[in-house]
Amino acid sequence: MKYCAFLSMDNLDDFEVYDHLLFKPLKELGWQAEEVSWRNENIDWDSYDAVIIRSPWDYQDDPQTFLKVLEEIEQSEAVLENSLEIVKWNIDKTYLRDLESRGLEIVPSLWYQKFNSDLFPSIFTDLKSAEIVIKPTISAGADNTFRIHKSNYGIFVNDLKSVFKNRPFLVQPFMDNITAEGEFSVFFFGDIYSHTILKTPKTNDFRVQEEHGGRLTLVEPEEDLLKTARAMRDLIDPEPLYTRADYVRTAENTFALMELELIEPSLYFNMDPESPKRFAKVFDEWMEKKLSIQD
Template sequence: MKKCAILSMDSLAGFETSDSLLDQPMLALGWQTERVSWRKEQVNWSDYDVVLIRSPWDYQDDMAAFIKVLAKIEQSSARLENSLAVVNWNINKSYLKQLASQQVTIVPTLWPDKFDASDIPEYFQHFNSEQIVLKPRVSANADNTFWLKKANYTSNIAALQQAFAQRDLMVQPFMPAICQEGEFSLFYFNGQYSHAILKTPAPGDFRVQEEHGGVLLAITPEPELTRVADQTMQAIHQLHGDLLYARIDFVRFNTSFALMEAELIEPSLYFNMDEKSPQRFVDAFAQRLQTQAKNAVVLGSC
């Protein structure tokens, strides 16, 4: 029986996760799954054949320690999915600049060198918007994300100064389509499309996560969304090849869609929203390992 560590956090209380739906199809394939907190000390990662990064949703609180753990995993005999190289690229949202340079449409974004409250009026003016969003370049679960309105943003200055005292930030116009329609998430396993959902925030909010009251709906993406998503995945493929898992999030923008984020580290994959998706993931997992084993044999014979 092979062993797969599901990399998580000390406690998932208050969070929604569907990763347990992988247990049975993985077992049927001859894999034993075990939840392991990334903060657990003295783990022999070589005891596992594969480590899947799934729900370490507090890593942003101690990014250096998290990266150090992933480096230890890659130095062991276990295979890390997704890889440390992908994590290092994706952990800072400045990766969006690189995707934009490859003709991927992203939500319009400013990248200030540091937070300065006196610059906020210029942000409203730049986007010609009455509402903007400030968020860290390294974040999860919408932590330290601020929805500012021109009429009363000054009431948030103290909180903003505290949030961005030690964090790099990014600034975007508020996208009304998030509240009017929602955020679209498409899931790809080993480079192949699996399923899609629409996440709608609670009334008066803009955060679409379930933990913040967001509502989920399984959807079939319209052709334009599929086209844009496939284009985005092709751009990611050019940089990193096919990944075991990817979630890409979009908002309707003008006559098409704009990429909000490419989630390649620890995205919820919402296996509960498509009953066949756990098996698709496990099939992709098996195919990936088989391909890598064949490649290793070929290289070994050279």
């Protein structure tokens, strides 16, 4: 029997988690999996063959400590997936600038090191939008994310000064199709396409996460969406075990990348009954290659 840890957080009671759906298909392939908290300082990482980053959904509160834990895992006998190199690149949303420079379409973005009220109202002009979204460059789960209309930006200034006093952030136009249609998440395991879901926010909200009332639907991706997602995935180096890319349809009917999730994305195994088996098979083959290289 081989042993695998799912890197998690101390308490997931307030979250929707589906990684337990992997336990059975992994066991059928000879893997014993268990959840462990990334904050547990008593874990012997050498006792695992692999550690998969799954649901440490509080890492953004202390990213440096989180990275230190990942460094310890990477230096152990265990194989860390996705790799530390990928995490360091993906943990800050400035990776979007990197992808844009390589020809991929992203949601238009402006980047700032800290907030000051003089940024208004020119932001709306620069982004050619009457409504914007502001969020930290290191964040998760829509934490500290603000949706602001140019008619009432003044009421947000004090909160923005507090949150972004010494914290880098990005600003994007609010994409109307988030509420009109929804946000598409496309999943790959290794280089194998797995499934796509459409996430739509509840009425009078823009956040698509389940924890905020978002609704999920399994969909068949349009050819252009799948082509766009695969082209993006093929640019990632080193190759990730799992990839989730979130897209929104633009006014020009293209698909702009909102987020590339390579650290701890929900992979929504509940939405596609075959996806846990698909992941387990890819992971088992992936680890066979990794462990043979180590030997």
